[in-house]
Amino acid sequence: MKISIQTTVDADVQKVWNYYSLPEHITNWNFASDDWHCPHAENDLQPGGRYKARMEAKDGSFGFDFEATYDEVIKHKKIVYTLDDGRKVVTDFENQDGKTKVITVFEAESENSIEMQKEGWQAILNNFKKYTEAS
Numbered sequence: 001m002k003i004s005i006q007t008t009v010d011a012d013v014q015k016v017w018n019y020y021s022l023p024e025h026i027t028n029w030n031f032a033s034d035d036w037h038c039p040h041a042e043n044d045l046q047p048g049g050r051y052k053a054r055m056e057a058k059d060g061s062f063g064f065d066f067e068a069t070y071d072e073v074i075k076h077k078k079i080v081y082t083l084d085d086g087r088k089v090v091t092d093f094e095n096q097d098g099k100t101k102v103i104t105v106f107e108a109e110s111e112n113s114i115e116m117q118k119e120g121w122q123a124i125l126n127n128f129k130k131y132t133e134a135s
Helices: 013-021 023-029 114-134
Strands: 002-009 036-043 050-057 063-074 078-083 088-096 099-107
Touching: 002 114, 013 023, 013 088, 013 099, 013 114, 023 036, 023 114, 099 114
Parallel strands: none
Antiparallel strands: 002 099, 036 050, 050 063, 063 078, 078 088, 088 099
């Protein structure tokens, strides 16, 4: 099952691309709620390159590494990667008169409900939008 999330960021595609892909920005938005954070991120944004982000509850009660390998990268347009568990993720960036629409489609996992997965990923994308527009 594939799940789709999206947002439109009030920023040009170059800024959106940079804030989405540079580790110094990823650590500022890559979490779904204020009681979580992303203390570390690494990103080698090229086919065969690796992505790794540490996601943790601020109280230290839980954390995990979100890791993937890039399959396709088209600068300012598209990022495709495969998570370490084998699921595919595709993110498209669409220029819309100075704004940028970001659409992510990901394959669902079987541990959590579809609704919970969609809400979590959407919350992270909303956090990305908020951070990018405020910076």
